[in-house]
Amino acid sequence: MIVKSKLAWKLGAVVVAILTVAIVVTGYVYNKIYADYSQKSSRLFLKFNSETIIKGIGQQMMSRNNKAIGEVIGEMSRGSEVFRDIRLVSHLPGEARGMVVASRDGETGEQLPIDNRACTLCHESGQKPRKDDLAIKDEVVNLNGEWMLSVVAPILNEPRCSSHECHAHTKDPPILGLLTADYSLRKMDTMAADRRRLVAVTTLVSLTLGIVVVWLMFTRLLERPISGLIAGTKQIADNQLDFRFDGKRNDEIGVLEESFNTMTARIRAHRAELRSAMEYLNGMVENSTDIIITVTPEGYIETFNRGAEQALGFDRIEVIGKQIETLFVDPQERRAAAKQLKDVGDVQNYETRLLTKDGQVCNVMLTLSHLRDRQDNPMGTIGISKNITREKKLQQELVQSQKFAAIGQAVTGIQHSIKNMLNALKGGAYLVRNGMTKNNRQRIEDGWAMVEEGIQRISDLSLSMLHYAKEWKPEPQRVDLNKLVGKLCELNRQAAAEQGVTLRYEEPSGELPAVLCDPKLIDIAATDILVNAIDACEWKGYPPDEIPEVVLRNSLREGGGFVAIEIRDNGCGMDDETRENIFTPFFSTKKIRGTGLGLALTSRIINVHDGDISVESQPNRGTTFRIFLPIDGPKDHREPIDGQKDPLS
DSSP, rough: OOOOOHHHHHHHHHHHHHHHHHHOOOOOOOHHHHHHHHHHEEEHHHHHHHHHHHHHHHHHHHHHOEEEEHHHHHHHHHHHHSEEEEEEEOTTTTOOEEEEEEEOOOOOBBOOOOTTTTHHHGGGGGGGOGGGGSEEEEEEEEETEEEEEEEEEEEOOOOOHHHOOOOOOOSSSSSEEEEEEEEEEEEHHHHHHHHHHHHHHHHHHHHHHHHHHHHHHHHHIIHHHHHHHHHHHHHHHHTTTTTTOOOOOOOOHHHHHHHHHHHHHHHHHHHHHHHHHHEEEEEEHHHHHSEEEEEEEBBBBBEEEEHHEEEEEEHHHHHTTTTTGGGGGGGHHHHHHHHHHHHHOOOOEEEEEEOTTTTTEEEEEEEEEEEOTEEEEEEEEEEEEEEOOOHHHHHHHHHHHHHHHHHHHHHHHHHHHHHHHHHHHHHHHHHHHHHTTTTOHHHHOOOOOHOOOOOOHHHHHHHHHHHSSSSOOOEEEEEHHHHHHHHHHHHHHHHHHTTTTTTEOOSSOOOOOEEEEEEHHHHHHHHHHHHHHHHHHHHHHOOOTTTEEEEEEEEEOOSSEEEEEEEEEEOOOEEEEEEEETSTTTOOTTTTOOSOOOOHHHHHHHHTOOOOEEEEEEEEEEEEEEEEEEETTSSSSOOTTTOOOTTOO
């Protein structure tokens, strides 16, 4: 469909208006100039004609041929369409008013009133004529509805008139008479009207031709190309991106058409890329085994991928448009995740439970993110959930198997320890029995000492097992570790000295922050490591230039956030195998005195504080334990039910 170009018509109207104004103004100015020129030419001609008549009259007057004056006037004016009247006016001796002495029609004797146009030349205001009044004067007047050019030519009193032999005049009157002539301007008016009509016709013809030319020009050169351009752009706007302009024009319109062709080609290419990317992304979302659900800002399910259908058993038609809370076992968990998303900006690895269609619980690890448009306005949320039901089941089975393994390991350790203790008791009982048989008191005392040691070891083992089996619930408070470690050093300095070991505490170089922890539990853990360090020094043979020593110090961990308790000794040290097993329950390097539960208990205490333990050791060079405790305490003030973690992992 060809669309009328309003722009082309507007431009055409402007051009026609400009052309009309130009032609009309040009015609008017031309007509005005021509009329003024014609009027000036007529005046000059008629003045010249009046001067000619005056010269003829003067010649006749000098020859005293007064009769011929009238004939001259009649011959020059009779039969002419231009002359309406021509008269010679003069004063007769003794007369106060002028009188017609000769005229075109031959009538004479008429006296003119004093206010006649010709008489006012000399008698206006009762003054004598001025020098300027002695020239020929003319004016355009309307007489009886007809425009006339009235010419008044004075006949001057020349010196020869007063000295001529025919008659003599005095020198006083400057004017002897007047020649008045009325010339009709009808013919000139007719010519002017003809010129106006000619200009009007010329203007009309020019306008008609101009309009036709402009119409043809704009129709062919502007309206049709613009209409075609509009029609093409409408097709492009209607998503017909296969449309192309022919591109045959080599003007500005052709440049526009080529630009549109290039633009549509790029749009097609970008759309194809976008479609491919969308299909790829939709394929990723749809074929993902994860549960991917998008939710509107109001909390209604908007999309539900195939992974969600397979994991939860719902068809997407069944859930789209429903509240997302209906999929949660506990809707409060969804609200908590949404609040965290609002406060923090994202939710990662949020463990929650979803309901399947058949009412089963699906354990998932949820990640929530905002959906936003280009202006960063919220469009909803997207949740990606990984089904961890199988992993949870395997984890529970693993925990169960670990518990069984721990029980077996504990039973083995207990059996081994009890066996050693029973052997000691048997040996002691044998010595007592033998001493009693032989009445050997020394053997009885030695045997009874062995029995008492065995009973003490059984008591220690029972107490350690009670401590190890206990579920630890720390009661954190802000603790100055400098005071805690300093007091620990003071309490154990005498016991270390009795074993020949020097125990000292190094003050930190700067002030350390107070740590949120349970001081009783930390005291138990540090004491166990300290006692082991003193024992390690007792088991080493030192050269003369070295003394047994245990050093305690506190420091701030590099990077901040943790305070370290360091216990360093120069004792017997450990090999790699021993170092890797020191935190294993019932593993002990103390052949007789150890229960194998001390460092295992220490590990649990540090773990429940969200802390860590590092061990550095070399055989016969010494060992360094470092306990790292978070300044702001543990996140959860209870021990995980899965047991302690490996401090060396």
